Amino acid sequence: MSTTLLVVDDDDEIRELLCDYLSDAGYTVLAAADGEEMRAQLAQHKVELVVLDLMLPGEDGLSLCRQLQATPSLAVIMLSAKGSTLDRIIGLEVGADDYLAKPFEPRELVARIKAVLRRPQRLDNAAVEPAAEAQRFAGFSLDHVKRLLTRPDGQALTLPRSDYRVLRELLDANNRVVSRDQLTRSAFGRDHHPDDRSVDMCISRLRQQLRRAPSGDAQILTIRNEGYLLTINRAEAVG
Numbered sequence: 001m002s003t004t005l006l007v008v009d010d011d012d013e014i015r016e017l018l019c020d021y022l023s024d025a026g027y028t029v030l031a032a033a034d035g036e037e038m039r040a041q042l043a044q045h046k047v048e049l050v051v052l053d054l055m056l057p058g059e060d061g062l063s064l065c066r067q068l069q070a071t072p073s074l075a076v077i078m079l080s081a082k083g084s085t086l087d088r089i090i091g092l093e094v095g096a097d098d099y100l101a102k103p104f105e106p107r108e109l110v111a112r113i114k115a116v117l118r119r120p121q122r123l124d125n126a127a128v129e130p131a132a133e134a135q136r137f138a139g140f141s142l143d144h145v146k147r148l149l150t151r152p153d154g155q156a157l158t159l160p161r162s163d164y165r166v167l168r169e170l171l172d173a174n175n176r177v178v179s180r181d182q183l184t185r186s187a188f189g190r191d192h193h194p195d196d197r198s199v200d201m202c203i204s205r206l207r208q209q210l211r212r213a214p215s216g217d218a219q220i221l222t223i224r225n226e227g228y229l230l231t232i233n234r235a236e237a238v239g
Contacts, residue, residue: 003117004028004045008038008064009053009079018051021106022113035059035067047074049113052096054080062094069095069158072147075116077109095160098188135171138210138218138232142167151212162187166202170220170230179227203228 005027009015012033019029030045032038034056041047050068054061065076078096097116100109134141139152147164150156159167165187169178183199184192192199203220210218221229 002026002028003048004030005049005051005113006030006032006038006041006045006047007051008032008034008056008061009051010034010056011053014053018106018109022051022110025110027113035064038064042071042074049075049077049117051077051079051109051113054078065094065096069160072145072158072161075161077112077116079104095162097161137171138213140210140213140218142171144168149209151209152214153212157209160202160205162198163202163205166199167206167230170228173230175229175231177223177226177229181227183228 005022007015007018007022007029008031009018010033015031015033019031022029030041030047032041035058038050038052052061052065052068056064061078061080065078068074068076075097076095077098077100079100079102081102098112100112134143134150136142141150142148143150147159147161148156149159149167166183169183169186180199181192183202184196187202188198203222207220210220213219215233217233219231221231223229
């Protein structure tokens with residue numbers, strides 16, 4: 001059974017070209033011109049990945065990407081004519097799995113799609129076992145099915161996919177340093193480059209949440225020239 005993609009772009013010509021190219025690449029491809037059509041397609045079909053344009057009439061791509069976070073199994077690749085580092089970071093911050101600046105080679109989009117679709121199979125699905133329970137550490141609870149982090153004060157939030165994958169890698173490392181290379185591959189499915197700050201942004205957001213731990217029981221430390229280390233002060237806090 002072929003993978004189903006949804007292309008969301010208000011430019012009729014670009015949308016049609018992408019649909020044709022992705023169909024030729026072996027995917028089942030649906031199309032939408034705006035947020036309303038996107039939601040209608042998602043309600044009628046099981047979609048594995050959304051190719052989402054940033055600049056849309058009405059609801060923009062960032063707003064729609066936030067909405068798509070409610071479906072943990074749904075991957076998102078954002079497209080935009082804005083190719084600056086800041087725009088890319090913003091796209092990843094709202095939960096996009098990858099970000100591709102226009103213009104781009106269709107072959108690169110196909111390569112990015114393949115890389116993103118491999119990640120949930122290798123990482124996220126491995127965590128979603130029938131008997132899986134929420135992982136508890138330092139007063140927090142991490143639901144691997146919903147990517148839901150519940151803080152010690154009882155408040156809960158759904159983590160962006162990239163933040164969830166980084167936190168999971170750090171927890172699985174069990175008090176060992178995890179390199180930026182490994183975290184980048186885990187969170188974004190690509191090699192780390194010296195000017196790539198995507199993982200650093202994930203770490204920054206996770207640190208903001210971990211400050212809620214009582215007495216600093218959980219901290220993410222930067223280990224110079226090596227990577228990051230999640231320390232949990234109370235041994236009994238993980239389970």
